[in-house]
Every structure is written in structure tokens, then in C-alpha cells.
Amino acid sequence: MTGVFDALAADRGRIERASAAQRVADLLREHITEGRLSPGTRLSEEALGEALTVSRNTLREAFRLLADQRLVVHELNRGVFVRVLEPADVADIYTLRLALETAGVRALRSATPERLAAVRTALARAEAAEAFGDWVTVGTADLHFHQAIAGLAGSRRIDECMARLMAELRLAFAAVPSASGLHEPFLRRNQTLAGLLESGEIDDAEVELTRYLDDARAVIVRAMTDGTA
Amino acid sequence: MTGVFDALAADRGRIERASAAQRVADLLREHITEGRLSPGTRLSEEALGEALTVSRNTLREAFRLLADQRLVVHELNRGVFVRVLEPADVADIYTLRLALETAGVRALRSATPERLAAVRTALARAEAAEAFGDWVTVGTADLHFHQAIAGLAGSRRIDECMARLMAELRLAFAAVPSASGLHEPFLRRNQTLAGLLESGEIDDAEVELTRYLDDARAVIVRAMTDGTA
DNA sequence: GCTAGGGGATTGTGGAACAATCCGACAAGA
């Protein structure tokens, strides 16, 4: 059944417009993960609907999407609020991250060339951004690097799961004051990790990854408790 | 801050009414995972809304919830359909399952007593159901057993992720004709796996788990392709 | 200071209407 139009069919997604609810959700997600909407903010149906010129119904559909991605919380009869991340949430996120990224590392030998290239590309981007002192981009590239590691498993569901985790994690980053000093030490360790992967030292990479995530979690949790307490 | 009402607070969920959309989604999920709504079925907004006596708005919110859980697919301007699982989906599900359950096995030593008890309980239920020849219940208990294994990691997000995967997997089971012979051989291996966990043989348990999931995937994929082709 | 109750604001849900889109049927042409 495979024909000459397979390449076109693969790009089918490009012609499909997104629904209004989807677009609204995308927009809100962007604002939330970039910190322009701070955690705890109440998202009034009426006010937001007017601001975005969409009806309450459409907005509510968008809220459902975001709630499922844990970026907002929906309290019955009270409305939706930008998610406030507790330190316990961050710990939980890192537990899942470890599981997913470990799965990626372990699948190193059976990873496709594209997946391997994605790891290198993300690291290269982080290094380039560091040269410019652009720490926000370094942070983004860091997330992409680790997403690429989990991606080595070659699983669509793992990819989606990681993407959600990273979006959630940005909520935590937004709560941390100085993003500049946050990523610098971890870039070095990403390079170490990438080196171990390049030389195929899976077990060592796994150990390094575990330590990396433990330390990163500790740093963020501490920053969060320092900031609030 | 912890007081004498902690036990009551833990049951808070029981008194909180769910929204209509949530209830509709729960109802539909039940019908889908139990095979009463076969994959591919179109869920007409008008017909379903009338059958459940809820408005189209409410129904659409429920659809968003189910779509995010991958139990239905939403095609723009065409409607929502009960998800049809491809063999590739099953393979993907098992990749993620392996990652999550492995994380549980590895966290064995730091697992809480409740989490450990959940593993034993699920296994006992499967054995009891086997004695009655109730293979449907064996299948359910099997899913709970593996959910409990992933649960050893003690992570809320891993729990939720597994719960979704299991719901998806039921879609595949629905496509397999004889559920009776499907679970029997795997119950034995669950017992083996549980034994390794009881005696703390983490590495062996991990190996056995990996083989188990590989075999289970192969069985289901074959049953699916046999059934359709 | 605490409790009870009232009023205003917001969400939850239903319903109707219209536009946008899809799909099948039918007709015209090569």
C-alpha cells in the first residue's frame, strides 16, 4: 500500500489547522512556561475571554488541556489558577525524569542516528549560548539536551512525557531568582555525560546521570525553599 | 500543622463532587476500557449528549479529557472516535512501561511498607481469581500488580503515568479475542517476579521484568496482527 | 472575638444560533 506520496503524507500535519481551543492553550502555555504569568495567578474566564476574544466555552476547553498538562489547576466552582509548584513536586518530577532518561541511556546502542544527533545538537546549542552569556537559552538547551537523552529510547510516549515534565519544570525555574548561576555548573556535567555516551560507556553514563539529577533537584528545591521561607 | 484530622483529610476526595464533564469522562472511559465501546466507534456529540442528557458543551469538555488520555482521538471538524490501537502503539506502551516499572524495582529498598503491601495484595488477588477461573479479574489484577511495581518508586507522577498506560493497554486487550489464555502463563511469571522482589534480588528482578515485558508485548502484538490481517 | 447570615461575583451547565467544514452524491467532460 505504500506509495510515492509517503513523504507528503508524513507532512500532513502542516496543513491541519488547530482549533481555537488548541491555539489558546498553546498561547497560555507559552506565557506560563516563560514566567509571564506567575504561579498562583487566577485565570478569570470572563477577563481572559475578553482579552483573547474567545468565548467562555472555548476558553474552558483550553483550560482542560492545560489542566491535564498540570500547568494550571482547576478548582471546582473557584476557577483555574496557574500551578504553584511545591518542593515535593520538583522531587517527584525528578524521580520520573530519572526513569525516562535512564531508559534513553540504556537504549543507546539501538538509538537511531537522528536521535543521537539531537543530543549533540542540543549540547552544541548550550555551548554556543554560553559563549554569548545568554543563560536563558542555555537553560532551554539544557532541557532539550535531556529531552534528547530520553529520546534515545525512540518512544513517542516517552517523548511526550518528557516534554510535559520539562514544561512543568519551567514553572519551578520561574520561582528561582537567578537563572544565571543555576545552569552554569550543570553545562559542564552535560558535557561529561555526552562524552560517556559518545564512547558508549552506558553504565558510567547512568551513574553520572543519576548523580546529576540528584544534584539538580537539590539545587532547585533549596532555591525554592530559600525564596519562600 | 499535622493534626488529628489527617485521616479525614485523606478522604477529602470522597466528598468533593466531580463536575459533570468529569463524570461523563469517567463513564465513557469505563465503557471504552471494558470493550463496550469498540475502537473506531464515532462518538457523535448530538447523539451522545442526548443519551447522557448533558449539553454539547459539557460533552466536549469530557472529550478533551479523554483525548488527553489517548482513549479517543479528536479529528478537527470530523468528531471524536474511540481510539484504534496499532501494533506500533503497543510496542511503544511497553517501552514506557519498562522504564516505569524498572524505576519501581530499583527503588525497592526505599519503598514504603504500604507500597510493598500493594504488590503482594495485587498478586494475591490474581491468584484468587485464577482459582475461580475468572480470567477477566486475573487480567485486572495483573495490571494492578504491575502498577504496584511501578508504584514502588513512590512517585505520584509515575503512578498517574502508569494508570494511563494501563487504560490504554485495555484498548489492546479488547482487540484480542481470547483473554483466557492470555494471562495464564504470565501469572506464573508474576509470582517469580514477586519472589525475587521479596528476597531483594533487584538485579535479577530487573532482568526477569525486562524479559516478561518483551514476551508480553510480543504476544499481544501477534494477537493483534493475527486478528486483523 | 467569634459565629451566622446576606449579597455580590464567578463558575457550572444548558440551550440556541450561525459559520465553517466535511462527505457523499450527482453531473459534466475527456
Next chain:
DNA sequence: TCTTGTCGGATTGTTCCACAATCCCCTAGC
């Protein structure tokens, strides 16, 4: 006969409005 253009019915996408249910804050009363 096969392909292509066009039309019309049916369904979804989105908006708007109405009203009940619920929450939250404020005030009165003890």
C-alpha cells in the same frame, strides 16, 4: 469508464445568552 467540478445535507466549531449553584467577603449580632 474514469476523472473532475459542484452542490447540498449533516456535523462540528464557536459564540452568545440565561440561570442555577457555589464561593467569598463583609457585616451584624451575640
